[in-house]
Amino acid sequence: MRRHNFGRTTTAATAAALTALALAACGSGGSGDGDTGGDGGTDAEGQTLDVWIMQGTNPSGDAFFEEVATAFTEQTGAELNVEFVEWADAHDRFVTSIAGGTTPDVAETGTTWTPEFADAGALAPLDDYVAEAGLDTDLVEGLVEAGTYDGQLYGMPWYAGVRALVYNTEIFEQAGVEPPTNWAELEEAAKAIKAEFPDKIAVAVPGDAEFTVYPWVWGAGGEVATLEGDTWTAQLDSPESQEGLSFWTGLAEQGLSSEGATTWKETDVLDAFAQGNVGMAIMGSWTPGAIVEANADMEGKFAAVPIPGKDGGIAPSVLGGSHLSMFETAENKDLAFEFIELMTTGEFAQKWGEQAGYFPGQASLLTETLESTDPLVAPFAQQFVEGGGSVPVSPNFGAVQAKKTVGVMMQSILSGSEDVATASGKAAEEMTSLLNGGS
Amino acid sequence: MASTTPVATPAGTGHRPGPAGRRPLGKSLAARIRPWALLAPALLVLAVLLLWPLVRVALFSLQDYGLREIVSHESNWIGFGNYAEVLTSAQLWQVVLPNTIGFAVVAVACTVVLGTAVAVLLASLGRVWRTVVSSAIMAAWAMPAVTGTYVWVWIFDADRGVFNHVMQSLGLQDQPVNWFTDRWSFYGIVLLNIVHHGFPFVAVTVLAGLLGVPKELLEAAEVDGAGGWRRFFSIIVPQLRQVFAVVIILSTIWDFKVFAQVFLMPGGGGTNREVLNLGVWSYVESFGQNRYGFGSAIAVLLTVLLLIITVAYVRTILKEEEL
Amino acid sequence: MSALRTRRSSRAAQVGKGVAVVLLLVFTLFPAYWMLVSALDARAGLGSSFVPASPTLEHFRFVLTEGGFDRFLRNSAIVALATVFVSSLLALLASVAVARFRFTFRTQVLLMVLIVQMVPLEALVIPLFVQVRDLRLLEQLLGLVIVYVALALPFGIWMLRGFVAAVPVELEEAAYLDGATWGRMFRSVLLPLVAPGLVATSIFSFITAWNEFLFAMTLLGGATENYTVAIGLRSFFGQHSNQWGAIMAASTLITVPVMIFFILVQRRLAAGLTSGAVKG
Structure with missing residues (x-):
């Protein structure tokens, strides 16, 4: 992974309807026509998962993703190849790669883009994976809503920002x-x-x-x-x-x-x-x-x-935010979802949020962040809750x-x-x- | 005069006993196939990579061709809807066409005039200075469009660029000015960039032609008392008709197609719609807005425009027999 | 040597000429100079000075290592050289055909070659994108080379035919009289004599490939490891938009090889244009 100097622009993504910060379950679990086939532990030795992560005005994610890569390889045996994409270029880049069939396996997608790419037939529905992982009750509702198109979830809530x-x-x-x-x-x-x-x-x-x-x-x-x-x-x-x-x-x-x-x-x-x-x-x-x-x-x-x-x-x-979306071009979709799960829940989700100043997309983690007293977190949390x-x-x-x-x-x-x-x-x-x- | 009756040689080839003529037996077949065998690879490449795409862009322009269609290879014919939209859009007539055509006209004029002036200057210089100056213009020529554009952007940067700095030090302006927001100053910078990159070709080509003008002609004119300007317009210009034709055609073609020099400037990639030209507009509509059909229609329009210009030039200046 | 020099050039004319030369040198060299000064100045972007206030090579180190320009330069060199090789070969063959043979449709072929030169890249980018995708060559240098060969070819043919035409037919005939076949004549008579023209054509192909931006942007997409210099610089600018020192250092790295190359071959270039473009 090349070192990238973060800290640039953002046409950033926006979350729709995060206003209802209800930490309730999202109601969209389990539809879809089931090719999950996830059998828990994946052995994907020798495979590589291509991932695009956006960069802009956020701090560098290099060290973080190196850690993620190590954990991911330990868990699945597969290599992780992270490519950082500038927000300013990202929309054109996505569209061009969708048109060219060269999309990555998983990518961070701005919340306003997820329905657009789903509409183009580029994204794979995630409902079955989410239901199987038992996550469908612990996602931030606004982000779920933004990631849902035509009744199916295409964007896994990752983080929100304000x-x-x-x-x-x-x-x-x-x-x-x-x-x-x-x-x-x-x-x-x-x-x-x-x-x-x-x-x-x-x-x-x-x-x-x-x-x-x-x-x-x-x-x-x-x-x-x-x-x-x-x-x-x-x-x-x-x-x-x-x-x-x-x-x-x-x-x-x-x-x-x-x-x-x-x-x-x-x-x-x-x-x-x-x-x-x-x-x-x-x-x-x-x-x-x-x-x-x-x-x-x-x-x-x-x-x-x-x-x-x-x-x-x-x-x-x-209230802006990002999903992690799985592309239809992903060859090993189970592996792709394992990565998504690793990133959006638990340890790594929390760490990314803390390091980068994002609000996690997992409901249980979000509650914790919003109660922070850190002077560089609290004003944003107030804006998040009272002025979203x-x-x-x-x-x-x-x-x-x-x-x-x-x-x-x-x-x-x-x-x-x-x-x-x-x-x-x-x-x-x-x-x-x-x-x-x-x- | 070799340089003014250009293609005399090939035109003459047919009348001379060519290779085939010496071997009457092979003439009919080998001689007839050989040129086509030599041309085949090049023609194949041109056909597959230039002509067929041109046909396809015309086909796309008749469709509502979006991301979905590109992915699925489906067609979605809508007739001339895209053209109707392009041709009735105020954007086209008020902004894009003036930017494209107006700019090309000014840029070609500036490039050719400056290039010719430099050629005349070079021709009058001694060996040492001619080498120095021509090396310098080579350096300008060699600067790639992308880097050249960033250098000009840096020079004119609003807050830290050297141009604003100098203007303020000289007391010519009180405040830094953002030169990229105004349509005129934006294209002024593009003009500098294009002329800077384009005049060396003209200068070098015209110089080569100048050096080929027979001295006797000039000396005779001088004896007749013709001044410098007069000699230039009455002897050199007609002698170099062919040279000027070539540099004007090529400059026009190049200056109509300016893309990176606009696209990479602040606001040039679509945020500032006042500065769109046909090429950038087509790109922004297709790859930015997923309206590949609409973008294709714009591209076809640009192509047709260039085609008209090229054909006009070809007809008036390069007579067919000279090809 | 100089056709325009007259014996009556006055002192005033000399002064005027001197001023013109100075102005010309300033106009042509200032951008390159400013690029270099900024690239060498550790404080570039914080103030404008006409000599580096605190000279450093740090910007160059940065772009070559962390900026990834070592790789971009290599990619561009590969693409440009491959383009030069293939397009020169094809252009040479084709130019011999149009300069040395009379055949049906010769005029039409020439007209087509002239006319395709004006085709705007913007018109080709959408269909070629689809075409390269169907060949499964998106994000690969090979896809780019194929497109660049097509872009460089018409001008190459147009220019080389002048050179071929300039080789006296008598030389060819002499070769035939010595019993040479057409192929042998091509190799030992035509090719050496056209070599300067090939150099000129190669330079144009090289520059086409080295400088090209639009196709690099659309065909390479997200494959940063395959970026060429033009698109690499844009991507670098996106990430470091106000670090002008580093941007100028990268620009210098991209420009200097081409510049040196240009200056070294300028005499041949002039010769090439005279017999190529001028004989039009």
Whole structure:
């Protein structure tokens, strides 16, 4: 396995419907037409399992996966071949490999992508395996729902994550500001930082990072899209949504962000933050590890708070997450599921969650994490529980992401080529059409 | 003049006693088969890997061809629906076509003018300087498109690029500017990149032609009192008609097909729709949106456009008998 | 030597020429220079300086080991050399056919060769992707070589036919008079004389294969171990988007071999273009 430097971008995956954080059983066990044939211990000596794992703004997974590989080989005799794929490239990469029949055996799939790939006939249903392993009562419901397509489970819940407001404590102290609890405070804080540090980025407003945008839409009381009957209507251009967008992009207009940020992805935000150039930014629960990994000097110099709502409270942030999915091209499906089980339950699931700042997809583990008092976990846990939002729950949302509808809107506003009303109107029109299966 | 009546030799071959002519017995068969035997491998490769795919892309463009169809090898004919969508889309007429055609026209003009000027300059230089300058332009030519693009991106990077830095030090701008978001400055950078990479070919080719222009012609003109410009346009340009035809055709073909130089720039891969050109649009629609049929229709459009240009050139400049 | 030099070139003209040369050198060399400076500067990306503020080879070490460019460079070399070999061979045979023989459809073949050069890669990428998949060659260097041979071939044929045509027919006839067969004449007369043209053609094929991006991206997909330099650099950029020193070091590694190669053969290249492209 080559060493990869983690800590880059994310078009990340979003979990649909995690809002109902009910730790109850998922109700979808045991359908499907049974070719499980799993006879417990597998002896797969001499075989190799190809796995794709996403990388982005999370800390390096190299050491972790070496451990997993050792355990996996001990358990099954098979070799594990892990390939790290950039989130930014991943969708194209998946689609191309599905088209070319060169998919791996198992891959981490963003929750919004799982139904899309299942729809293309690329994924193998997991219900029977899950039922046989007795796991169907211990999975986080929201992730199960997101991984279910046409009544069958195609994505095994692995982890969830959430973004909050991460800030540089040194910069905040020197500028004499406190973490904001509403939008007016946030703007004041940013101005104070800019006054104290004219060369730094007070608040990063990236143009190519859709998940940093939705909190402001929701925080002002707007919606991304609403469903009525069978018809989606995008709401990005509602007065509330526009107010949120105006506030967020207005920060950049006042020179509190940076010119370069117009074309930034979340990886660029992480980079700049890790170099100590950013006062505050919307960043994921998985980024603290990556920040320290990129620049050890940052250790202990940053903290997080839930994203403030317009007049206080918490602005919702997308509960994102990943599944582990098995591809139809997997030759030894039992072996593939053994790997999935190893990763998503028990020791390794917990370890990955702790190391990477993710919330586990196994219900019993999640409860534990949410009670953590770690200062770099607790704010995210609070955001997770009290301020979780969901992007439109539709298999077509993947198309909206692939089309970069929100990124396009943000860039036109940030570059000054369109005003908020025009850009959000266009984006809403496009999103409505895509969500309803148009193009 | 060898360089201006190009294909005299092959055209003449037929009239001379060629290999076959000397052995009347073998003429009918061996001589007739030989060219085809020599051509066969190349034609086979071209047929399988260029012509057949062209037919297929046209077939795909008549289908609603998505991931499902690619995986299952099924057909899903929808007639000219994709073309109707492409041709009625505002995106095509307002953004993509102007970006593609406008850019190609400007880029070819700049490349050819700069290349010719450099050739003239090179021809007037002494041996040492000519070697120095031509080595330098070789270095520009050799820079691969992908690395060249990243270097230009780095030079113009909004926050840390040297261009913004210099502009600010000179007091020409107060704030760093993100040059990649605006359509005009975006394509300005692409133009720099393309011209930088493309003019050496023109310069070297035109120089070779210049050196072949008989001195007597120039000297005669000089005796007649013709100035430098006059000599250039009335003697050199007509003499090099063929050379210019070739460099313009090739530059046009290359500049229409610009892909990596746009795709790899910030926002060029689809996020900034103002800067899409036909090639990138086709790629983004097919491999990004799984709309391979729609992407194919765009690709066919690009091909047809290039075909028209190529045929026009071939007809007006390279007369068929010269082939 | 120089056709344009006149005896009346004034001092002002000399100065103008000097300025033009300087401007030209700056324009042509600045990107390469800036690439090298950034690659050698440990602080690249933190400030702009025109000489490396703290020179280091660390960026090169990083990209060659952890960046994986040792492997990308090797893959590209394999692909490019294989492409050069196969495409030159096929182009040579074909160019002899069109330059030395009159046959029915000769004009049509030539026209086709000219016209396929303009076919945009974007139009080929979808069907070729499907085709290479059906051959089960996706994610493999061989699949890439096959495609690159096809891409390099038309230009190779077009260029080489000029060289072949330039070989005087009398030489061939002399060989026949000495009793040589066509095959022997080809080997001992035509081939040596066309060699410079082959060099020029090979350079073009090499560069086509070395620089190609779109097919490398789509055909190699997730097989990072088979990445060529172009797509390797993109993938590296994705992972290290703000580490400009390392990105420039990788770019330098990709560019320098081609650049040296180009400068070494520039005289032949010029000769090749004169008799190839110019004789069009």
